[in-house]
Structures are given as structure tokens and as C-alpha cells.
Amino acid sequence: MKIKGxxxxxxxxxxxxxxxxxxxxxxxxxxxxxxxxxxxxxAAAPVTLKVWTRNYTVQDPxxxxxxxxxxxxxxxxxxxxxxNVSIDLSGVPxxxxxxxxxxxxxxxxxxxxxxxxxxxxxxxxxxxxxxxANLDPYYAKWNAASDISDAYVASSKWNGSQYGVWAxxxxxxxxxxxxxxRSAGLDPEKAPTTWQEVMDDAAAIKAKVRGVTPxxxxxxxxxxxxxxxxxxLFMTGSKILDSTNKHAVFNDAGGQKAVQFLVDxxxxxxxxxxxxxxxxxxxxxxxxxxxxxxxxxxxxxxxAARPAGMxxxxxxxxxxxxxxxxxxxxxQATTAGGWMxxxxxxSPNKDLAWEFIQxxxxxxxxxxxxxxxxxxxxxxxxxxxxxxFKADPYFAxxxxxxxxxxxxxxxxxxxxxxxxxxxxxxxAIQGTPVKEALDRAAKDVDAILAAR
Amino acid sequence: xxxxxxxxAAPWLLLALPLMLLLIFIVLPYAMTFYYSTxxxxxxxxxxxxxxxxxxxxxxxxxxxxxxxxxxxxxTIFTGGTLVGSLGLGTALxxxxxxxxxxxxSILLAIYLIPWVIAAVVIGYTWRLMYDPQIGLANTxxxxxxxxxxxxxxxxxxxxxxxxxxxxxxxxxxxxxxxSGALANVPPNLILSGQVDGASYARIVRRIxxxxxxxxxxxxxxxxxxxxLNVFDLIYVTTGGGPVYQxxxxxxxxxxxxxxxxxxxxxxxxxxxxxxxxxLLAIAYVIIWRREQRKWT
Numbered sequence: 172m173k174i175k176g177x178x179x180x181x182x183x184x185x186x187x188x189x190x191x192x193x194x195x196x197x198x199x200x201x202x203x204x205x206x207x208x209x210x211x212x213x214a215a216a217p218v219t220l221k222v223w224t225r226n227y228t229v230q231d232p233x234x235x236x237x238x239x240x241x242x243x244x245x246x247x248x249x250x251x252x253x254x255n256v257s258i259d260l261s262g263v264p265x266x267x268x269x270x271x272x273x274x275x276x277x278x279x280x281x282x283x284x285x286x287x288x289x290x291x292x293x294x295x296x297x298x299x300x301x302x303x304a305n306l307d308p309y310y311a312k313w314n315a316a317s318d319i320s321d322a323y324v325a326s327s328k329w330n331g332s333q334y335g336v337w338a339x340x341x342x343x344x345x346x347x348x349x350x351x352x353r354s355a356g357l358d359p360e361k362a363p364t365t366w367q368e369v370m371d372d373a374a375a376i377k378a379k380v381r382g383v384t385p386x387x388x389x390x391x392x393x394x395x396x397x398x399x400x401x402x403x404l405f406m407t408g409s410k411i412l413d414s415t416n417k418h419a420v421f422n423d424a425g426g427q428k429a430v431q432f433l434v435d436x437x438x439x440x441x442x443x444x445x446x447x448x449x450x451x452x453x454x455x456x457x458x459x460x461x462x463x464x465x466x467x468x469x470x471x472x473x474x475a476a477r478p479a480g481m482x483x484x485x486x487x488x489x490x491x492x493x494x495x496x497x498x499x500x501x502x503q504a505t506t507a508g509g510w511m512x513x514x515x516x517x518s519p520n521k522d523l524a525w526e527f528i529q530x531x532x533x534x535x536x537x538x539x540x541x542x543x544x545x546x547x548x549x550x551x552x553x554x555x556x557x558x559x560f561k562a563d564p565y566f567a568x569x570x571x572x573x574x575x576x577x578x579x580x581x582x583x584x585x586x587x588x589x590x591x592x593x594x595x596x597x598x599a600i601q602g603t604p605v606k607e608a609l610d611r612a613a614k615d616v617d618a619i620l621a622a623r
Numbered sequence: 624x625x626x627x628x629x630x631x632a633a634p635w636l637l638l639a640l641p642l643m644l645l646l647i648f649i650v651l652p653y654a655m656t657f658y659y660s661t662x663x664x665x666x667x668x669x670x671x672x673x674x675x676x677x678x679x680x681x682x683x684x685x686x687x688x689x690x691x692x693x694x695x696x697x698x699t700i701f702t703g704g705t706l707v708g709s710l711g712l713g714t715a716l717x718x719x720x721x722x723x724x725x726x727x728x729s730i731l732l733a734i735y736l737i738p739w740v741i742a743a744v745v746i747g748y749t750w751r752l753m754y755d756p757q758i759g760l761a762n763t764x765x766x767x768x769x770x771x772x773x774x775x776x777x778x779x780x781x782x783x784x785x786x787x788x789x790x791x792x793x794x795x796x797x798x799x800x801x802x803s804g805a806l807a808n809v810p811p812n813l814i815l816s817g818q819v820d821g822a823s824y825a826r827i828v829r830r831i832x833x834x835x836x837x838x839x840x841x842x843x844x845x846x847x848x849x850x851x852l853n854v855f856d857l858i859y860v861t862t863g864g865g866p867v868y869q870x871x872x873x874x875x876x877x878x879x880x881x882x883x884x885x886x887x888x889x890x891x892x893x894x895x896x897x898x899x900x901x902x903l904l905a906i907a908y909v910i911i912w913r914r915e916q917r918k919w920t
Contacts, residue, residue: 266882273666273885300667392865445756447777447866462757587884591688597866615688 215255220520220527222260223271223284225510227544229262238543241338241536245527256523269293269586275515276302285518286527288510289335291326295416295581298329303513306333309525315533318550322576327511329581335511336528337549339541342572343402343468343506344565345495346455349488351464354380362493366432369465369496373441376464386442387454387463388433390600395451396593398506398579399468402495403429405504405577411592412580412620419616421592422609428498430596430605433467437600447597452476459490468495468506472565475545487564494572507576509549547573584619591615653898659891666885679892689868689876697783698852698872704787705794705851710844712791713798718828720799721806732803739796747860750789751776754861761785776862779869786858786870793857794850798843805839806832838915845908849901873897 222242230237246258263271268288275283289297297303310316310333316324319337327335349359355376363369373385389395404411409425412418420426436442446454455476457463466473472492474483481489495505512531514524530536534553541548542562547569548554554573560566579585595612599605660679664672684691716735720728738746753760754775762772775785809832817827833840855874858864864871864879871879873893881890 270666270882274669276667277669302667390866392863443756444774444777447774448862457757590879590883594688594865594867601867611688 217255217257218520218523219257219259220286220523221284222258222286222527223268224260224262224288225268226262226264228288228540229260239539241531241540244536245530248530249527253523258527265290272297272302276300280517280519283515283517285515285520285524287513287515288338289513291335291507291509291511291581292579292585294327294335294511294513295329295585296583297513298332298334298581299583301516303334304516304518304521306336306514306525309333313529315529315550318552320549320551320554320573322507322573323549326507326578326581335513336532338510338512338532339537339544339546340507340509340549340573340576341470342547342569342576343399343470343495343508344472344492344568344572345465345467346458346469346473346490346492347465348458348461348463349491351376351380351383351461352491354383355464360491362491363465363496364493365496366498369467370435370439370441372465373436373439377441380464383462383464384441384443384457385464386436386467387449387457387465388436388442388446388467389449389451389454390433390446390593390596391449392590392593392597393450394589396596397589398508399451400429400433400592400596401506401577401579402468402504403432403498405506406495406497406501408502410580411588412582412616416580416582417617417620419588419613419620421616422606422613426609427605430599430609432498433596434599434605444600447600470508471545471547471569472563474563474565483562483564492565493568494575503575504577505572505575507547507573507578509546582620587619588616591619656891656894656898659887660895662888664887664891666887669887672888675888679889680896682889683880683892683896689871693868694871694873694876697870698874700783701787701790701854701858701870701872702848702851704784705790705854706844706847708787708791709795709798709847709850710840713795713843713847714802714840716795716799717802717806718832720803721832722824732799735799736796738792739794739800741793743793743854743856744860746789746793747857750785750792750857751861754785776870777866782862782870786861789861790851790854790857794847797846797850801839801843801846802836805836809835838912841908841912841915845904848904852897852901852904873900 224242227238229240229242232240232243242258242260246260249256249258269290272284272287272289272293289303294303323337323340327333327337345362347362352359352372355372356379357372357375363372369386376383376385389399401411404421404426407425407428409421409423409429411421413420433442437444437446451469454463454466455469455473458466458469458473459476459478469476473490474486477486477490494503497503512528514521514528518524532550534548534550534556537550538548538553538556538559540546541553542559545563548556554570557566557570563569582588591612594615595608598608598611661674661676662672663675663678720731720735723731752758754762756762756772756774759775761775765772773781776782813831813835814827817831822830852872853874854872855878858870858872858875859878862870864875874897877890877893877897880886880893884890
């Protein structure tokens with residue numbers, strides 16, 4: 172038992188060191204809402220609901236740049252409606268959230284969260300590994316389930332059962348710099364709608380605008396490389412894995428076509444080989460700076476990344492956003508990501524946790540958050556509130572995109588299979604034949620999925 | 624009698640705390656790493672992970688993406704380049720400073736040591752900016768002489784060379800410090816007698832100074848080698864080991880497997896291999912050091 176404790180402490184130290192190396196922020200202090208006993212006649216036993224979420228969802232409301240928090244809203248409401256419940260809110264950056272959830276599996280029940288926010292790509296892993304509770308019994312009685320947008324309904328399921336409740340989503344859109352388009356003599360309000368038009372616009376930019384790389388996309392050794400690529404893969408009709416989620420299929424004709432598109436952009440000099448070192452954020456920054464003319468896909472309309480002080484009108488005048496352009500014979504598609512709330516499988520407070528999730532994801536709490544952080548509502552009722560999103564000039568594009576959104580596969584080893592895919596993209600850009608690069612990646616992915 | 628026994632125990636009492644800290648922060652983590660390298664531990668399964676014997680080592684050594692020989696080659700090129708570059712630059716600077724007056728020497732030494740005291744992450748970001756294809760200094764200089772810009776960090780040959788240059792810049796300081804210390808201990812009368820005999824400075828360096836500081840060379844060489852072998856942060860922020868694992872050293876592989884794949888067992892196996900290589904180097908150093916010592920005594 173002591174050895175187990177030491178093992179945990181040792182690996183926790185490793186994680187902290189790892190986080191320091193990756194430059195992630197340290198865990199902010201937990202925000203705790205302790206409710207005083209109200210002296211109400213209910214006198215129910217005191218309960219603490221432990222909620223693990225992302226840092227930006229529970230920012231200090233007085234801090235610069237902080238937005239409305241649906242968690243704070245519910246916590247404040249529960250002070251009167253649930254006086255016996257203390258809500259222990261803790262928000263951390265992306266990597267620590269993933270790692271603390273994984274590590275919590277080794278701890279005692281007291282070390283585990285009752286409610287946790289998870290990236291949708293973690294769903295398969297947390298469901299299969301027994302971290303997330305099966306929510307089918309709750310969904311069965313939940314009226315608001317029918318309010319979830321059709322494209323999202325099945326995306327919180329693993330193995331046919333519900334394991335998460337969508338909180339907010341982000342959708343991939345094609346974005347371009349209107350100043351660069353103007354300089355190239357292109358219509359700044361018209362996005363290329365096909366791959367051929369991307370090539371044509373890129374040719375015009377290359378010919379007429381000196382010092383600008385026409386197209387940018389991330390192709391470095393980062394998750395964003397595959398995330399921003401999937402829209403182009405999905406529109407060809409290809410998928411990442413087959414229906415059994417046991418074999419890779421991204422090396423089919425569609426997958427080859429999608430990677431060839433990226434390769435052609437580099438070969439023709441419309442994109443630089445420097446993309447091989449790029450994550451998504453520098454591409455977005457370069458787009459704003461006018462160093463790139465277009466970006467194949469980004470999170471939303473890139474307005475969340477706009478420079479400080481840029482107004483909505485200035486943003487609209489500078490950046491355009493639309494659904495990703497499609498290839499001949501392809502069907503419109505894009506990729507969606509986002510965050511879901513799950514309930515800990517070992518939580519002794521599952522009913523309370525479900526009630527909390529219902530309140531947090533309710534439109535009244537979530538829509539102000541979506542508006543502030545430029546996220547996309549996953550509920551039909553949220554999407555219907557176009558007025559609330561009027562500050563986002565491309566909300567209509569996001570709303571259209573939701574209807575054709577697709578998701579990465581929900582498999583436990585998803586985080587592992589991304590690496591061979593981005594390596595294949597990199598190899599192809601460096602000159603390896605596309606089929607050879609994808610076949611090798613598919614073999615690696617199959618091996619990862621087959622390993623125990 | 625009591626004072627005598629206390630006197631005998633005093634060194635051990637004084638050593639007890641550092642020894643305990645060493646045990647907790649060095650020996651135990653290493654022991655745990657060795658233990659984990661024989662298990663199928665993941666972040667989600669730490670405490671009851673099954674034993675796999677040498678299975679993790681087999682997986683690492685037979686891995687195809689990236690292949691172990693490939694990672695070893697990158698590590699060797701990176702370490703060898705760092706060793707040669709930092710040893711050469713550090714020694715050349717130390718010899719140059721040795722010819723200056725003490726006051727000027729101390730000022731310049733402090734300036735030259737700045738890169739060594741800067742965090743490797745900062746150095747990594749600095750060099751990444753230098754190699755930036757659009758705004759970087761490297762391509763700006765090339766532009767001055769009419770050469771097309773180069774994708775420094777995305778081409779295998781230039782990426783490794785670029786990283787070696789950055790790491791030489793980060794690590795020559797310790798070599799300079801060791802060599803400067805050694806040069807200060809070279810008997811001045813030896814140099815004077817060479818000068819009296821009419822030897823040039825280059826000849827004095829080759830025949831008198833360098834042989835006199837051979838033990839320091841050994842130490843500086845070991846430090847430079849280990850600093851090349853274990854570098855993680857500088858490469859991580861510069862290329863992240865990519866593209867296509869072309870700049871992935873063993874230190875990067877250890878991190879990638881442990882954190883990205885959540886595979887603590889295999890990550891620990893890479894750590895054990897890396898530790899063994901460092902240990903072999905340290906043993907070689909001790910053997911050569913003893914031989915040198917025999918020559919001098």
C-alpha cells in the first residue's frame with residue numbers, strides 16, 4: 172500500500188516536471204464554493220461535489236479577459252437551492268486536465284472527480300478505461316436530449332452508450348486574409364469553394380503579392396496537424412478508422428486524395444515546406460499578420476485569436492471565414508471538436524452530478540459562455556438564438572458547418588494514433604509517395620490498436 | 624572518549640542529510656524507473672500494472688516508427704556535434720582569453736558565460752526565431768548575400784545541424800569555465816621557458832598548454848557529451864523532434880512515449896537505455912582519468 176502511494180507520488184512528480192517542460196501553466200488554485208449551513212429544515216447531509224474543469228471556464232470574474240462561467244452561475248444558484256452541497260471547482264490547462272484524469276484512476280474514490288470536463292477526443296479512452304460512468308439511465312429520462320443538434324447526438328456515445336453530455340463545441344472553418352485577397356486582385360468577400368479555386372487564388376496571391384505565402388496549414392508534430400486535416404479527409408468520403416474501430420482506413424483513395432492536396436500546395440509553392448514545423452496558433456497569427464493569405468482550417472472563424480483591441484467590425488473587415496472548400500465529387504464536411512461533461516464512474520454522488528451537469532449545460536448558462544469564447548452551441552435552442560451571437564460575423568457559417576460536422580473516432584487509443592497520421596502527412600510533404608506514407612501510417616495505427 | 628567517538632561520527636552526521644536527499648531524489652526515482660521499465664504501466668494503470676520483463680526493451684529496440692537505430696543515430700550526431708563544437712569553441716575562447724589581462728579577461732568571461740546561464744527553453748525559442756524562415760536572422764543574412772531562404776528546421780540535414788549549433792551555443796560556457804580554470808593552473812614558468820626558447824604562441828599552446836590541461840579536457844568532454852546526450856528542452860521547443868522523427872533524440876523519445884502515448888513502461892525503458900549510455904561514458908571517463916593520473920604522479 173505504501174509502495175502504491177510512493178508510485179503515485181513519483182509519477183505525479185514526473186507529470187509536474189513534464190508539464191514544466193511543455194510550458195503549461197501551473198494549476199491555479201481551486202475555487203471552492205462552500206455553502207454555509209442555512210439552517211433550513213431540510214438539513215440534508217453535507218455533500219461536496221468535486222468538479223474538474225478547464226481553467227478558462229472558471230476564471231476569476233474580476234480578472235482581465237475573463238468571461239461568464241456556467242460553473243460559477245450554477246454554483247451561485249445552488250447556494251440557495253442546494254444549501255447542503257459544496258461545489259469544489261478546479262480548473263487547469265489542457266494537458267494537466269488530461270493527465271490528472273488519467274492519474275485519478277489510480278487513486279482512492281476521494282481522489283476522483285464527481286464531474287469532469289473532457290475533450291471529445293478523450294471520450295473513448297475514458298469510457299473504455301472505466302473512468303466515465305454510463306449515462307444511459309439519465310439520458311433515458313432527460314427531455315433536453317432531443318435539443319442536442321443531430322450531428323452531435325451520437326458523438327457522446329461509446330460502444331452504443333452515452334458517456335458524456337456536450338457542453339460546448341468548436342467547428343473548423345476555412346479562413347482568409349481579406350487584405351491579401353485585395354492585394355492579389357481577388358474578391359475579398361468570396362471564399363474559394365473548391366480545391367481548384369484554392370489553387371487559383373493561391374496562384375494569384377503568389378504572382379501579385381510579394382512576401383506572402385498563399386496558403387498556410389499546420390503540419391508539425393502536433394495534434395492540430397491532424398485536427399485541421401480531417402475536414403479534407405472527411406469530405407472525400409474517407410474515415411480514420413473502419414466501423415469496428417480496429418483498422419485504419421485513412422489510406423484509401425479518399426485519404427490519398429486529401430494528403431495529395433496538401434502535397435500539391437507545397438509542390439507548387441503555394442504553401443511553404445516550413446509548415447512541417449508549425450502548430451496551428453502560429454499559422455493563425457501569420458494569417459492576421461498578412462504572412463499567409465489563407466488557412467485551410469482553423470477553430471471557428473479565428474476571431475478568438477484576434478489581436479487585443481480589434482473590434483468585431485475590424486475583424487470582419489480583415490478576416491473572412493467559410494466552410495472548407497471541397498474537391499470534385501466530394502461532399503461538404505468539416506470537423507467538430509469540443510468539450511463534454513462526464514460523471515466519474517466511482518462517484519458516490521452521481522444523481523447530484525447529473526443534476527449539476529443539466530444545470531451547467533442549460534442554454535441560459537451556456538449561451539453567454541459560447542458567445543464570449545466564440546464557441547458553437549451544441550443545442551438546437553442555442554443555435555436558434557442568432558441574436559445572442561450577432562457580434563460574431565460568421566456565426567451563420569458555423570451554424571451551417573454544424574450540420575456537416577464529423578468527429579474523430581472515439582477509441583481509447585485515439586491520442587496514440589494521431590502521431591502516425593501526422594507523420595504520414597509530414598513524410599508525404601517531404602517527398603515520400605502519398606500512398607506509401609499513408610500505408611505505413613495505417614500499419615502503425617493497426618499495430619497500436621491491436622496492442623493490449 | 625565521548626568527544627573522540629563524536630569526532631568519528633561527525634562526518635557521517637554531516638553527510639546524513641545530503642545522503643538522504645540523494646536517496647530520495649536520485650536513487651529512489653532511478654530505482655522506480657528501472658522497476659517501471661519492466662512493467663506495462665500507463666498513466667491510468669500505475670499500481671497494479673503487470674510485469675512484462677524485458678518486453679518494453681524489445682518493443683523499443685524493434686520499433687519501426689521511429690526505428691531505434693535512427694533515434695540512436697540522431698542522438699549520436701547531436702551529441703558528437705555538441706561535443707566537438709562546444710569543446711572547440713570553449714577551448715579556443717579560453718585560450719584567447721588567457722592571453723588578455725586579468726581584468727579584461729574576467730569581464731569577457733562573464734559575458735561569454737551568459738548563454739550557459741540562460742534556461743535551455745529560452746535558448747530554444749531564441750534559436751527558433753533565428754531560424755524562422757520569414758523573420759529569422761539566418762535567412763536575413765543569407766538574403767544579404769543573395770542566397771535563397773532555407774527551411775532550417777524542416778529539412779533533416781539542416782535541422783540537425785541547426786540544433787547542434789544552438790546546443791553548442793548553450794553549452795560551450797561550461798567548457799570555457801573548466802578550461803579557464805585549468806589554464807590558470809598551468810605553471811607560468813613552463814610558458815616562459817618556451818618563450819625564452821623562441822617558440823611561437825601556437826607552438827606553446829600545442830606543446831605546453833594543451834598537454835598540461837589534458838585532464839580538464841577529459842572533464843569538459845564528459846560534461847559536453849552528457850549535455851548533448853540528455854538535452855530535451857532545447858529540441859522540444861525548437862522542432863519537437865520532428866518532422867518525421869528526424870530530430871528525435873533518445874531524450875525526446877522518452878518524453879514522447881511517456882506523455883503522448885501515456886506509456887510509462889516503454890518510456891522508462893528508453894530512460895534506462897539512456898541512463899546506461901551515460902553510465903558507460905562516466906565509467907570510461909573514470910578509467911581514462913585514472914590512467915592520466917598515473918602518468919602525472
